[in-house]
Amino acid sequence: MIMRMSSLFLRTLREDPADAEVPSHKLLVRAGYVRRAAPGIYTWLPLGLKVLRKVEAIVREEMDAIGAQELTFPALLPREPYEATNRWTEYGDSLFRVVDRKGADYLLGPTHEEMFTLTVKDLYSSYKDLPLSIYQIQNKYRDEARPRAGILRGREFVMKDSYSFDVDDAGLEASYQAHRDAYVRIFDRLGFDYAIVKATSGAMGGSRSEEFLAKADVGEDTYVRSPGGYAANVEAVTTLAPEPVPFDDAPAAHAEDTPDTPTIATLVDHLNAAHPREDRPWAAGDTLKNVLLMLKHPDGTKEPLAIGLPGDREVDQKRLEGQLEPIEVEPMTDEELKEFPALVKGYIGPAYDGRTILGEESESGIRYLVDPRVVEGTRWVTGANSPGQHVLDLVAGRDFTADGTIEAAEVKAGDPAPDGSGPLELARGIEMGHVFQLGRKYAEALDLKVLDENGKLVTVTMGSYGIGVSRAVGAIAEGTLDEIGLCWPRHVAPADVHLVAAGKDEAIFAAADRIATELSQAGVEVLYDDRTGKISPGVKFKDAELIGVPTIVVVGKNLATDGTVEVRDRKSGEKQALAADHVVAHLVDLVRTA
């Protein structure tokens, strides 16, 4: 196949598009791969479509290799099944909704658990039909609040979603493992650096869950890793709770005036001045911060929540919401705070002086959850529920008891890995794939049962496995680009060779034409810059660097002097002069052995 630049539907741009934030997005637009049609909605131009199709083909091959069967569901879906699983409501504003001419409600599918489940229910009825893995590669829709980063987070995007159906947990585990292995092969073949991290399953429910993250500074996902090999999405990190502390000889809780301590830092200064300690100075981690939030349910109702956590940590809203999905979290406003007269702003503590302020059974009645580090016996400095006063030596389990614990605190570099494998390091990534065990949530909601060996109806257990196919194109671009342009791994590049006819001599074009034809006949995909007229060799080189085909071949002046052409490796920049007569064989070999 030869794509000729003289007729290719392509215009490279020298300027970055105004709305582009991340490097890959800028380059994909500038190099003519994609173009914005609306916020978060992109057109795939010929070069971009070639890359997208190659990624799709790799995904398809590996899914087929594990016996998954491809089908295609509609993108426009009826409301009813999503009503049955409550996702019509839970998805909230993220769902694109459509009303047809008869007034019936539809949605543009964000994921297809319901449709897959119902179709299996429709066709299958016996344990003998299982296990089954089915998948599709198809447009998905989510009305993101802040579509950004081009195709990395679009509102219309291509996704591969597969689902496994098994009669028991062991079967699910095997299906999960098969998919996980296939994903490793897929991401290896796509040719970029990724991490596999533990994940929460979010709105999906279910148990075992892992994400495949492309390592990228621009990634929206933060994950952690330890020297001993622990890796998890921050949402999934569990805190290593300390052992309970004996508190028999702890002094009684006692309040004191703490004037001019509007912040934790000033409170710590006060403590170090008023109560200097010999072993170690007071620190923010000695204080108990009580954060008041409002939980917003999908149906619009709100409820208050108080979270107690060490003063050296903030609440990580994304981490918190990851556990509460589909509930959204907002700070409690001053107006809302007025509803709770027991709460003294700036001096809130869970209990003191015979009063209980936070907790379902307390004066405020607000549910009170604490960080797992707030174990029995730990002593805290916190608000005394009296203006200008804090209480010291407030002991968890003696002076106050929370309604439970919650993983709401930010994860920090240096925190211990929960499996004891060392201190955590933070990194950023782009979620490329997600495998998880849905379990029986959807099968129960939609009544998917089969007869087992004993003729008894059993509920099917499911796995759900997604790959962001269009996002992968962005992530590969992001992970491989350099300062001069895109730099595609060979297996997903829009062509194998970018052939440049550099000069005006007829002999140059004749030689380049011959090379293009011979390469094409040998099955090598050629992007051939055959443009004539005012396009200088310099412009052609810049375009080739920007477009990022892995091998650039320049037919130029040396052809006349010593009969050679130049073969450049786009990534390393290495150049090699080869006899024009031998270059085709060399390139065919290069491409075939890649």
Added chain:
Amino acid sequence: MIMRMSSLFLRTLREDPADAEVPSHKLLVRAGYVRRAAPGIYTWLPLGLKVLRKVEAIVREEMDAIGAQELTFPALLPREPYEATNRWTEYGDSLFRVVDRKGADYLLGPTHEEMFTLTVKDLYSSYKDLPLSIYQIQNKYRDEARPRAGILRGREFVMKDSYSFDVDDAGLEASYQAHRDAYVRIFDRLGFDYAIVKATSGAMGGSRSEEFLAKADVGEDTYVRSPGGYAANVEAVTTLAPEPVPFDDAPAAHAEDTPDTPTIATLVDHLNAAHPREDRPWAAGDTLKNVLLMLKHPDGTKEPLAIGLPGDREVDQKRLEGQLEPIEVEPMTDEELKEFPALVKGYIGPAYDGRTILGEESESGIRYLVDPRVVEGTRWVTGANSPGQHVLDLVAGRDFTADGTIEAAEVKAGDPAPDGSGPLELARGIEMGHVFQLGRKYAEALDLKVLDENGKLVTVTMGSYGIGVSRAVGAIAEGTLDEIGLCWPRHVAPADVHLVAAGKDEAIFAAADRIATELSQAGVEVLYDDRTGKISPGVKFKDAELIGVPTIVVVGKNLATDGTVEVRDRKSGEKQALAADHVVAHLVDLVRTA
């Protein structure tokens, strides 16, 4: 590739689905190719997706062969471009509309003229960039009032749409011809009987236009053909108007009482009784029927229209609407008729006795268009605008003049072809493809201009070319099925060979396994019925006939007796016994030479 029936996600059904009207739809559901997700919205199960992909591949190859370049636009599109061309309004209820979380209007693309035009405008600026042909194969959406016939008329469907861009009319003609030729190759390869007919361009505007219709009794499109080779969609047929008739010796128009003539038939009876003619009896065609309609504009406003046509013809609403699009046509209600006191229901005529009743300048003010057969000098019997009275010898051009002519009358078998090529025959078909010259309509609306050779800005001229890809699957099924099931042409069949292991002997399965493996290794696609247990050979044969793979190979009892297997041609039913050892070579040859 081997698809094993033991694990294939497939259940054939013995009963027709309740909602299926046409044979292909019934069989595609029963044989497990597609499944309804909502009215007009279908899931493509594994077998169906294979056929769809093969059709797509053929379309893609032929588009690439004429140098058309593939890209993909979003399905979810912003309102603005469709506003600029007025299609946001013109499409009316047929458009699926979406409002995003920020309140912005979107639509699900029914066709993409606007997006293609804007993208070319965005990238290109010179005549040197043209000609250009670009295309996509992608989901389209139309909220059909009566989705029917399964995938033949869906609300979500796969379409290939391409557009050509040229600097002048000669260029457009060449691009049009290239597409037309490619379409001939595509439909030839798809393997079904089709007709190419002249068409109107409907809501699209433009000039030259042809449709590719699959010949099918269940088709929604009626077309005509003549012995001399004329072929046109009924909407596009033009009436061969007779020459004007001299009327110097025509008697003056004269009214008479015509009691008890509520219908044209009774009026004709009255005429034959009261005014017997020697040369030929009075017939319905001697009367002038005046039909009152309301034209409904996309913005909801209505205007009246009167159509005069020979009394032996009805108004063909589809034909009329085809010319008036996007205007819809409704009969005038009695309530609406009351607004026009000059009109006497049942006795309406254009003029008589010094009064003019129909026409823009008449008493009613209603625009009056007549059938092209109502030429100057023709004499008519029509209403006298007086209860119980008709007028005779009302001469067109003497006694009344219409505001113009219109092609609103039904086309009848036996009507003369407009090109003089003989009497027309009526036939039905399914619209599979449409090629037409858009001209400059979209380029003007969206200001797509390029610099010509002289540095002058000229408006680009466009062609638009569509193929209903998912519809083609239905049309091929419809055109090839027989009384026992589907019967795919080889190039689009879900597999090359349907291999049936018929029996319980291990030797049968061993031989079938070997044949399946060897065929697959030779690149032959095998659908292998390897089911064990209670599935009888009879059930397997019925499934094979229903599924419709062109070659069925049965490994059964004869294997033990004389070492042969049976090769059946699904279409002809011909059976052949071949030595099991030689069958693979035979089948490979059969598939390769097809």
